[in-house]
Amino acid sequence: MKKWLVSLLALVAISGASLTSVNHGTSAFAASKSKLTGKVLAVGSTALQPLAEQVGERFSSAYPSVQVTVQGGGSGAGLTQVQAGSVQIGNSDVFAEEKDGIDASVLVDHKVAVVGIAPVVNTDVSVKSLTKSQLKKIFTGKVTNWNQVGGKNEKIVLINRAAGSGTRAVFEKAILGDATAATAQEQDSNGTVQKMISTTPGSISYLAFGYIKGQSGLKALKIKKVSPTTKNVEKNAWPIWGYEHMYTKGKAKGATKAFIAYFHKSSVKSLIKKLGYIPLAGMKVDRTASGVVTKK
Structure with missing residues (x-):
């Protein structure tokens, strides 16, 4: 057999072996995934x-x-x-x-x-921005009417998360500090709070950002005119996040x-x-x- 033909056959054999090896490795990887x-x-x-x-x-x-x-x-x-x-x-x-x-x-x-959390109100509330001090007074029961913070004469309906809620803990650490929250109706999930706020005039609570976007009947409040946005959370310009x-x-x-x-x-x-x-x-x-x- 001519030398060039022998060399060609050897090259084909090596290539075939390499291909077999690669395919075997791919199959092994797939098998590894399927074993999970x-x-x-x-x-x-x-x-x-x-x-x-x-x-x-x-x-x-x-x-x-x-x-x-x-x-x-x-x-x-x-x-x-x-x-x-x-x-x-x-x-x-x-x-x-x-x-x-x-x-x-x-x-x-x-x-x-990372989750951003914002104070939210029913859309009938005319207030658009509050300071941290005003929020603290609302959630500790010292402010009970929206006209005390620049809104219309309407009773504030306070809705809180239940004890044990991480969302509540993040909100209270940022806004209330060591102060004690006022007695209020408590809900056990962000989803329930979302529904309550959107259907209760004069109400206020807080929600993770993901529960606010595109939700009718409620709106997020600014804090000292700073908007609750991803950009502001990333640089800590928005204080409520975890x-x-x-x-x-x-x-x-x-x-x-x-x-x-x-x-x-x-x-x-x-x-x-x-x-x-x-x-x-x-x-x-x-x-x-x-x-x-x-x-x-």
Whole structure:
């Protein structure tokens, strides 16, 4: 056989072997993905719930052998249940260190987004902007009529979140400080507050940004003429915001680890923005359990 023909056959053999090797590697990767199985139950923050549910749907499509269930209940419930080991993930709007009865040392924090929170009123309220001092007086019961803060003569209907709500904790830390909130009707989720405000004249409460956009019957208030926008949260010009935490008891493993990691995929960042949340990468400041610091 001629030398050139021998060389050609050898090259074809090598190319075939390489192709077989590549295809085998691809199949192994696919098999590795398909082997991811298990159940992930995430409970807690209703502010994080819409994002967690939609990411869960995408994740389940990518990993059909993993069952993801997302439930509300409030940040307090999420932290309590993950600490007890009854759920894989505790969703929270606040740091575990800030919750009474929670041993943060046994939990691992996974931040997945930032949530902005704004005071909201029924659209019949003529006031457009309040100061932090005015908001504090309203939520502590010292101001009870809108005409005391530049509005029309109309009784203020105060609607609060229930104790244990992370959204409430973030709002009160930013606006009330150490002051005690006035007695008011309490609702157990952002969704319920949204409905109550949009149908109750003279009412005021607070909501995560994602529950405000496009909602009829309610409007967000400015604080000292500063608008509740993503840009203002990113530079801390808007004071009411917090991280969306997904806590695990110990290090995340298996399907739970993969689900949390899925929040950081580039394809999910657009979903985070679409739903009114703020990607971590855009923040120019950092918040710890003790305060806010400028990023280096």
